[in-house]
Amino acid sequence: xxxxxxxxxxxxxxxxxxxxxxxxxxxxxxxxxxxxxxxxxxxxxxxxxxxxxxxxxxxxxxxxxxxxxxxxxxxxxxxxxxxxxxxxxxxxxxxxxxxxxxxxxxxxxxxxxxxxxxxxxxxxxxxxxxxxxxxxxxxxxxxxxxxxxxxxxxxxxxxxxxxxxxxxxxxxxxxxxxxxxxxxxxxxxxxxxxxxxxxxxxxxxxxxxxxxxxxxxxxxxxxxxxxxxxxxxxxxxxxxxxxxxxxxxxxxxxxxxxxxxxxxxxxxxxxxxxxxxxxxxxxxxxxxxxx
Numbered sequence: 001x002x003x004x005x006x007x008x009x010x011x012x013x014x015x016x017x018x019x020x021x022x023x024x025x026x027x028x029x030x031x032x033x034x035x036x037x038x039x040x041x042x043x044x045x046x047x048x049x050x051x052x053x054x055x056x057x058x059x060x061x062x063x064x065x066x067x068x069x070x071x072x073x074x075x076x077x078x079x080x081x082x083x084x085x086x087x088x089x090x091x092x093x094x095x096x097x098x099x100x101x102x103x104x105x106x107x108x109x110x111x112x113x114x115x116x117x118x119x120x121x122x123x124x125x126x127x128x129x130x131x132x133x134x135x136x137x138x139x140x141x142x143x144x145x146x147x148x149x150x151x152x153x154x155x156x157x158x159x160x161x162x163x164x165x166x167x168x169x170x171x172x173x174x175x176x177x178x179x180x181x182x183x184x185x186x187x188x189x190x191x192x193x194x195x196x197x198x199x200x201x202x203x204x205x206x207x208x209x210x211x212x213x214x215x216x217x218x219x220x221x222x223x224x225x226x227x228x229x230x231x232x233x234x235x236x237x238x239x240x241x242x243x244x245x246x247x248x249x250x251x252x253x254x255x256x257x258x259x260x261x262x263x264x265x266x267x268x269x270x271x272x273x274x275x276x277x278x279x280x281x282x283x284x285x286x287x288x289x290x291x
Contacts, residue, residue: 036072038079043072051075117255121248129254130240130247137237140194144231145205146187148172149179149223156217156224163213169228178223187228193235201225 036043051071052059059067090096146169150156159172170186177183194202204218208229217224240247 036076038076039083041079043075043079047075048072113256117259118252121251121255125251125255126244126247127240129251130243133247133250134237139235139237141206142191142193142233142235143205143208143229144191144233145189145208146170146173146228146230147179147182147189147201148177148187148226150176151178151223153217153219153224156226159226160214160217163226169213191231191233191235201227205229 033044033046034042035045035048048068048071051074052067055071059071062070085091085096148156148159148169150159155176159167159176162172163169170188173187174183177187179187182189192205194206196202197205198220200218201220204214204225204227208214208227210229210231213228214226217226219225
């Protein structure tokens with residue numbers, strides 16, 4: 001469902017606030033932190049920030065200048081209705097208590113992961129995981145290629161004749177190529193590895209040696225290509241700084257899985273719901289009647 005503007009957007013933010021912010025404990029605030037009050041209770045800048053983080057994807061579709069006021073409005077709506085629910089005795093209902101128990105467990109789990117696992121990942125942990133991955137890394141081969149793209153095979157063959165007569169590949173690409181992304185750079189595509197280009201294009205690029213040009217046009221869904229390979233190399237191993245965020249994510253995942261497995265092993269767990277029955281095997285189709 002798309003995020004609707006105006007009242008629809010505000011309504012959806014209100015529902016999200018009511019669900020997500022139940023997981024947040026009240027935070028002490030100074031007078032400078034207070035952005036609104038509902039029935040004498042403060043809505044703080046910290047609460048607005050937490051709500052903004054919760055809404056994430058939905059807010060991305062709202063103009064930036066409107067986001068903060070929309071979040072504040074949604075929080076006001078949430079607190080107005082929360083007060084009404086309190087007055088109606090909803091806090092004493094079994095449904096509310098069951099929901100709060102679930103949300104409290106979720107909030108405790110999330111906070112534990114952030115404070116006890118993620119926050120305690122060290123630089124040594126990150127370097128060790130990077131070195132482990134680098135040790136098993138097989139760098140792929142890459143080619144640095146240029147191409148000229150035209151619409152018809154006749155055009156491509158005419159360009160091949162022009163090149164054979166001494167024509168300059170880059171100058172012809174700038175003049176005649178139909179690829180707007182590489183035309184201005186003389187058809188330059190930079191380095192690429194296998195799996196990044198169309199199969200027929202890639203097969204030709206990796207068959208050529210540095211300095212070689214296609215002897216016949218290569219047809220793809222975009223037209224007819226003439227390729228020239230400039231260089232071949234083994235892809236450089238990325239540095240830790242280049243992949244730091246990915247490495248941190250892997251360390252976080254590993255630490256989470258290891259910790260959870262240990263906790264499950266030490267916990268007393270009883271699964272009381274019977275397992276789901278396996279799906280019945282599909283019956284073979286009945287043979288068609290003979291004519």
